[in-house]
Amino acid sequence: MATAIGTGTLPQPSAGGTPSVGTIDLAIPRVRSGSYFPSWLLERRRRAEQALISVVATCYLLGVSTRRVEKLAESMGVTQLSKSQVSEMAKHLDERVAEFRNRPLDQGPYTFVWVDALTQKVREGGRVVNVHCLVAIGVNNEGQREVLGLDVATREDGAGWLAFLRSLVARGLGGVQLVVSDAHAGLVDAIGATLPGACWQRCRTHYARNLLSQVPKSAQPWVATLLRTVFEQPDAKAVRQQMATVIAALDERFPKAAEHLEHAREDLLAFAAFPRTVWKSIWSNNPQERLNKEIRRRTDVVGIFPDRSSVIRLIGAVLAEQSDEWA
Numbered sequence: 001m002a003t004a005i006g007t008g009t010l011p012q013p014s015a016g017g018t019p020s021v022g023t024i025d026l027a028i029p030r031v032r033s034g035s036y037f038p039s040w041l042l043e044r045r046r047r048a049e050q051a052l053i054s055v056v057a058t059c060y061l062l063g064v065s066t067r068r069v070e071k072l073a074e075s076m077g078v079t080q081l082s083k084s085q086v087s088e089m090a091k092h093l094d095e096r097v098a099e100f101r102n103r104p105l106d107q108g109p110y111t112f113v114w115v116d117a118l119t120q121k122v123r124e125g126g127r128v129v130n131v132h133c134l135v136a137i138g139v140n141n142e143g144q145r146e147v148l149g150l151d152v153a154t155r156e157d158g159a160g161w162l163a164f165l166r167s168l169v170a171r172g173l174g175g176v177q178l179v180v181s182d183a184h185a186g187l188v189d190a191i192g193a194t195l196p197g198a199c200w201q202r203c204r205t206h207y208a209r210n211l212l213s214q215v216p217k218s219a220q221p222w223v224a225t226l227l228r229t230v231f232e233q234p235d236a237k238a239v240r241q242q243m244a245t246v247i248a249a250l251d252e253r254f255p256k257a258a259e260h261l262e263h264a265r266e267d268l269l270a271f272a273a274f275p276r277t278v279w280k281s282i283w284s285n286n287p288q289e290r291l292n293k294e295i296r297r298r299t300d301v302v303g304i305f306p307d308r309s310s311v312i313r314l315i316g317a318v319l320a321e322q323s324d325e326w327a
Helices: 047-061 067-075 083-102 158-170 187-194 204-212 217-232 236-253 255-268 276-282 286-302 308-326
Strands: 002-009 023-029 112-124 127-139 145-153 178-181 199-202
Touching: 083 145, 083 308, 112 276, 112 286, 112 308, 127 158, 127 286, 127 308, 145 158, 145 308, 158 187, 178 187, 187 199, 199 204, 199 255, 204 217, 204 255, 217 236, 217 255, 236 255, 286 308
Parallel strands: 112 178, 178 199
Antiparallel strands: 002 023, 112 127, 127 145
């Protein structure tokens, strides 16, 4: 007896060949032993797609499926997966993600490192809770970006960042001169404790939002333009002179905002100690934000993860793919 468990799209022909016939339904026969599970159709998906299927299937098995998840699975060509198939898929993915997360960081020195945290929802103890995915990327000795690590922490605090950075150092992270991030709690102290000699660049994009919250809405365009002039200067000396000018101008109208900027001055200008050719890459967390956007595109489909291992499986697969593309 045959049961249709998936659909597939025939490969595109070479130039001048027969046109593609599109998507077809496949009837997969059940047998007493073994399986006719179409590995050529499903298992050859990219890692992140395999991980997404695995997470959706795990939701089914743990009883947290919804009509939306069911429609999602069908849209990916999966209308039925057995527990054994899910188990094998998850085992394969987990092994590859673990290998990626634990590999030696032997392409140093990693002069520049960007770190960020993403919040994901997970079911634990009968409740839905937030966990924080800590992600680090760096530039290796060949000038290429590389995903350095991924971890999941209950809280985004100093202890979480300290443990994460220590794990990267234990795997070989070294030669770091600058860490770029938002103003995460405890991160600066963790950098000092684990990466001696490295300084911290506060993301200018995130900081601009913080500064604008210190002035009336009507004045925000003026303040934003004023702050941007600091980053338009031709050299480090001019950058520091313009920062002083901006703080003085703010002090005349908005003393609270001027004090706020004065306090953040050194953290915002850490980039100026490096060659001007790399300023645009290191004065903000934008490279990390682009990666985060791709991660969220995959995780938003799931919504609430069934457990932490599913979070690591999917995000780890996405990061492994991205690191491969950079390499």
